[in-house]
Amino acid sequence: MAAKREQEPITMDTFLSGIWRENPVFVMLLGMCPVLAVTNTTENALAMGLATTFVLVCSTGLVSILRDFIPKEVRIASYIVIIASFVTVVDYAIQAISLDIYNALGAFIQLIVANCMILGRAEAFASRKPLGKTLIDALGVGAGFTLALLCLGTVRELLGAGEILGIQVFADSFEPWVIMLLPPGGFFVLAGWLLLFAWIKERQNKRAAAGKEATADGR
Amino acid sequence: MSEAAQSQQVAPTPTSSLRLIGTLGVIALFAGLLVVSVVEWTRPIIAENHERALQQAVFDVIPGATQRRDFVLTDEGPVPKEDAQERGPIIHAGYTEDGALAGVALEASGRGYADVIRILYGYDPSCACIVGMSVLESQETPGLGDRIETDPDFLGSIEGLDASLNEDGTGLKHGIRTVDPGEREDPGDIDGITGATVSAEAIGDMLHRSADERLPQLQGHWSELERNE
Amino acid sequence: MDADSLSYIFLNAAIINNFVLALFLGICPILGVSGKLGTAFPMGVASAFVMLIASLAAYGINIVLGYFELEFLSLIAYIAVIASAVQLVEMVVKKFSPPLYRALGIFLPLITTNCAILGVALFQTSYEYDFLQSVTYSLGAGAGFILAIVLMAGLREQVDLADVPSVARGAAMSLMLAGVLSLAFMGFAGLGG
Numbered sequence: 001m002a003a004k005r006e007q008e009p010i011t012m013d014t015f016l017s018g019i020w021r022e023n024p025v026f027v028m029l030l031g032m033c034p035v036l037a038v039t040n041t042t043e044n045a046l047a048m049g050l051a052t053t054f055v056l057v058c059s060t061g062l063v064s065i066l067r068d069f070i071p072k073e074v075r076i077a078s079y080i081v082i083i084a085s086f087v088t089v090v091d092y093a094i095q096a097i098s099l100d101i102y103n104a105l106g107a108f109i110q111l112i113v114a115n116c117m118i119l120g121r122a123e124a125f126a127s128r129k130p131l132g133k134t135l136i137d138a139l140g141v142g143a144g145f146t147l148a149l150l151c152l153g154t155v156r157e158l159l160g161a162g163e164i165l166g167i168q169v170f171a172d173s174f175e176p177w178v179i180m181l182l183p184p185g186g187f188f189v190l191a192g193w194l195l196l197f198a199w200i201k202e203r204q205n206k207r208a209a210a211g212k213e214a215t216a217d218g219r
Numbered sequence: 220m221s222e223a224a225q226s227q228q229v230a231p232t233p234t235s236s237l238r239l240i241g242t243l244g245v246i247a248l249f250a251g252l253l254v255v256s257v258v259e260w261t262r263p264i265i266a267e268n269h270e271r272a273l274q275q276a277v278f279d280v281i282p283g284a285t286q287r288r289d290f291v292l293t294d295e296g297p298v299p300k301e302d303a304q305e306r307g308p309i310i311h312a313g314y315t316e317d318g319a320l321a322g323v324a325l326e327a328s329g330r331g332y333a334d335v336i337r338i339l340y341g342y343d344p345s346c347a348c349i350v351g352m353s354v355l356e357s358q359e360t361p362g363l364g365d366r367i368e369t370d371p372d373f374l375g376s377i378e379g380l381d382a383s384l385n386e387d388g389t390g391l392k393h394g395i396r397t398v399d400p401g402e403r404e405d406p407g408d409i410d411g412i413t414g415a416t417v418s419a420e421a422i423g424d425m426l427h428r429s430a431d432e433r434l435p436q437l438q439g440h441w442s443e444l445e446r447n448e
Numbered sequence: 449m450d451a452d453s454l455s456y457i458f459l460n461a462a463i464i465n466n467f468v469l470a471l472f473l474g475i476c477p478i479l480g481v482s483g484k485l486g487t488a489f490p491m492g493v494a495s496a497f498v499m500l501i502a503s504l505a506a507y508g509i510n511i512v513l514g515y516f517e518l519e520f521l522s523l524i525a526y527i528a529v530i531a532s533a534v535q536l537v538e539m540v541v542k543k544f545s546p547p548l549y550r551a552l553g554i555f556l557p558l559i560t561t562n563c564a565i566l567g568v569a570l571f572q573t574s575y576e577y578d579f580l581q582s583v584t585y586s587l588g589a590g591a592g593f594i595l596a597i598v599l600m601a602g603l604r605e606q607v608d609l610a611d612v613p614s615v616a617r618g619a620a621m622s623l624m625l626a627g628v629l630s631l632a633f634m635g636f637a638g639l640g641g
Contacts, residue, residue, distance in 0.1 A: 029476070032475035032476050033563040037472035037473075070246075078242065081243075082246060084528075085249075092257055092520070095265045099269065107571065114563040114566045178363065182361075183471075183630045187624065188623075198614075199615045202615055332637055
């Protein structure tokens with residue numbers, strides 16, 4: 001009995017779902033710890049997003065290549081070891097690239113290994129799909145994650161220091177809202193974004209429901 | 220019995236332990252190789268980064284310094300770091316263009332408002348005073364506690380701060396402490412920062428503790444630091 | 449209070465620099481499980497227990513790896529130990545309280561990815577604590593985690609009964625609660641000083 005090979009085309013859809021529909025932070029609420037901790041400046045947010053995307057792409061890529069080779073019983077342990085290795089690689093790479101960024105991100109680089117998003121992706125997607133599709137998906141999820149981090153980072157840096165990427169945006173008379181740079185600010189800004197998305201979604205649902213009613217009436 | 224029913228009744232055979240261990244072993248081996256190669260490759264780059272950062276910090280706190288040598292402080296006095304046999308506090312000596320000793324940079328740390336603060340401060344033996352201070356690590360509140368890094372009056376009052384020793388050379392003649400801004404009386408007083416009292420006091424406190432302990436230890440050994448090859 | 453004293457280390461880990469509300473570690477399980485007080489408390493205790501094991505193991509791992517100058521393998525070693533400890537806890541809970549096992553569901557194995565546990569191992573290494581300090585630190589961290597998760601659970605139970613606008617229900621509300629709690633905990637800074 002010949003097995004039917006999956007011949008689904010690699011579509012833009014796979015990439016985009018990671019950014020919007022299945023955004024790891026805003027929709028699935030994964031990987032929260034770095035989201036709140038390293039988004040006090042836009043630069044940190046960007047660095048964290050890129051580092052995590054790198055680990056995500058490399059780890060899921062390797063898992064996808066080895067997916068027929070790893071027995072079911074030890075798969076979680078294997079994924080964890082693979083992810084931890086790439087995180088260690090990123091840790092040393094960042095130290096070599098920029099000590100300033102390394103000091104700013106601190107322990108959160110190594111904490112990428114505890115990011116549920118990566119393990120979840122490896123388990124749910126990479127272990128079943130071929131390499132190409134896995135990489136596209138990883139890039140999409142990574143992009144979504146980085147985008148979410150940037151959403152938080154820019155707002156917090158703007159309100160908390162009047163700057164973006166260290167460039168002053170507001171006039172000197174702007175009194176910075178320091179709390180935005182501190183832990184409570186992280187919680188509030190993320191809650192704010194979630195509120196915004198929930199509100200958008202509700203409006204979309206209302207419109208869709210109103211549209212259906214109109215069509216039903218029109219008949 | 221049809222083939223489908225038969226395959227439904229046969230349970231999938233569990234993977235052999237050998238296969239499990241083998242897989243984990245291969246993955247561990249791969250992980251090890253990957254990590255080791257990256258670490259080895261980046262090690263010199265990282266060391267260079269640290270060296271550059273330290274160099275910059277030392278030159279920041281010792282005005283006029285363009286060259287640096289590190290010493291380890293032992294019971295017999297400072298020993299060049301390359302020759303040191305034992306571990307001890309590090310003394311960074313800064314020299315001018317012509318090789319004269321411009322001052323030494325010492326590390327100090329203590330608890331601030333949020334967490335531990337680490338600083339590097341410069342001391343010039345020719346004036347027996349502190350010539351500069353740079354914050355290496357701090358988690359102080361941005362906009363409030365972190366003003367210890369930027370407040371001009373605070374930093375200005377640290378430069379030129381009297382750190383001369385008392386008559387028997389066992390400690391500072393005037394203790395170093397942070398006072399309310401504008402209320403300096405003794406030569407060892409630092410202008411504090413309104414709104415960052417705890418952080419500013421922490422700096423004064425750690426400067427005092429470090430200078431009180433290290434400067435007597437360096438007493439009488441300054442000539443050993445003079446030369447710069 | 450001396451910065452190196454055991455009482456300060458405990459206070460610091462539990463309250464002043466609370467892992468959840470100040471350091472942002474361990475948020476995922478808090479958001480996922482803290483809906484009910486009855487599941488939140490055992491979850492907190494299980495996580496605290498794994499923290500203690502992780503701390504002890506990290507201390508030992510550091511000694512061994514330091515001896516062989518293989519410090520860069522520390523991350524892989526920590527996470528391997530944490531994963532094994534969580535497996536152990538899972539089996540124990542399954543055996544002694546199947547209803548609790550079902551209630552906690554996927555969040556029990558997810559303790560492995562609880563940043564707070566790995567955080568304990570990483571921070572105690574960077575602070576270079578000795579054995580007694582490490583144990584105190586992890587106990588403090590565990591206590592702080594339990595405190596945070598129980599507070600959140602209690603608040604969420606109350607909020608569930610209130611009239612929350614539909615856009616804010618769920619995660620957004622929990623995050624705002626966490627934000628207010630975090631704000632309150634900031635008042636502890638400088639405690640014991």
